[in-house]
Amino acid sequence: SQTIHQWPATLVQPVGSPLSLECTVEGTSNPNLYWYRQAAGRGLQLLFYSVGIGQISSEVPQNLSASRPQDRQFILSSKKLLLSDSGFYLCAWRRDSSNTGELFFGEGSRLTVL
Amino acid sequence: GESVGLHLPTLSVQEGDNSIINCAYSNSASDYFIWYKQESGKGPQFIIDIRSNMDKRQGQRVTVLLNKTVKHLSLQIAATQPGDSAVYFCAETPRVFGAGTRLAVHP
Numbered sequence: 154s155q156t157i158h159q160w161p162a163t164l165v166q167p168v169g170s171p172l173s174l175e176c177t178v179e180g181t182s183n184p185n186l187y188w189y190r191q192a193a194g195r196g197l198q199l200l201f202y203s204v205g206i207g208q209i210s211s212e213v214p215q216n217l218s219a220s221r222p223q224d225r226q227f228i229l230s231s232k233k234l235l236l237s238d239s240g241f242y243l244c245a246w247r248r249d250s251s252n253t254g255e256l257f258f259g260e261g262s263r264l265t266v267l
Numbered sequence: 268g269e270s271v272g273l274h275l276p277t278l279s280v281q282e283g284d285n286s287i288i289n290c291a292y293s294n295s296a297s298d299y300f301i302w303y304k305q306e307s308g309k310g311p312q313f314i315i316d317i318r319s320n321m322d323k324r325q326g327q328r329v330t331v332l333l334n335k336t337v338k339h340l341s342l343q344i345a346a347t348q349p350g351d352s353a354v355y356f357c358a359e360t361p362r363v364f365g366a367g368t369r370l371a372v373h374p
Contacts, residue, residue, distance in 0.1 A: 159310075187361055196356060196366040197311070212362065243310050247361065253299045253318070256361060258310030 155180035159244045159259030166266055172217075172231040174262050176244030179225065184246040186227040187256065188219055191241040203227060204250055239266045279371045286344040288368045290357035295338060302331060302342045303356045305367070311356060314342070347372050 159176045166172060178184050185204050189197040199212045201219035209219050216235050220228045227244055241263050245256040280286050292300070298319035303311035317324045317331045317340070324331050330343040344351055352372045357365040 185361075197364040199362050199364075202361065245310070245361075252360070253316070255301055255313040255316065256303075256311075256358075258312070261308070261310050263308075 155246075155257065157244060157246055157257055157259045159262055161262060162260065164262060164264045166234050166264065168236055168266055169233045172229070172234050172238070172264070174229040174242055174244075174264075176227040176229075176259055177225055178227075178246045181225070181246070181248070183224060184248065185250055186221060187245040187247070188227065188229045189243040189245065191243060191261075193240075197243065201229070234264075234266045236266050239264055276366070277369045277371065279373060280347050282347060282349060282372055282374050284347055286342075286347045286351070286370055286372075288342045288344075288355050288370065290340050290342075290365050292338050292340070292357075292359055292363075294359065294363075295335075297359045299359070300331070300333065300340055301358045302329075303358060304351075305354045305356065307353070314355075344370075349374065 156179045187202045188200045190200055191197050200217060202210050203221045206221055206224055216238060217229060217231050241261050243261045244259040247254050247256050301316045302314040304314050305311040315324060315326045315329050315331050317333050319335060322333055328345045331340060333340045340357060342355060349372050352370055354367040354369050356367045
């Protein structure tokens, strides 16, 4: 069966510090991978998605970047965090790029920037 | 631009009642929709989906209705239980999620 792991689960970082959130998927190959941010009490905002190794699409201009060094690994990074980067970050995968099919989400990483 | 939105941000129901969560979408070309359930502090989980060539689809205690004429879909939960308490999202594509409705079930 397929699983998705996301870490760390909780992170408290000072403004200006770097960030690295990692996500790995097991049990499938060539998944579509996604990073979302969810502000408190709000919906999901798509930040990045990837259809293959080294292929990253950015949905919104921001202080964050994403990388996909391996087929089943997706990393969300920042060189210098801002207060506005605080939120709940969710990694997700989907089987392909077709117009149908559910997303499978990780458990999320809660980031607090102080 | 595209948007998928919800009519009610919070819904409170008594245990055992039926719940109805609504969602409106703006892209008339959309042909696939998903409902997700998100429990507190966790990632969303798939509940049910529906294609635009259907008006209704049923699962276990859940039914999704799609009205393409008014671009509206709803999620119906029968005999709501405390474990149904969560935030429910409709989604059109991986890019377009509704803002979510919080369902609170009271004993």
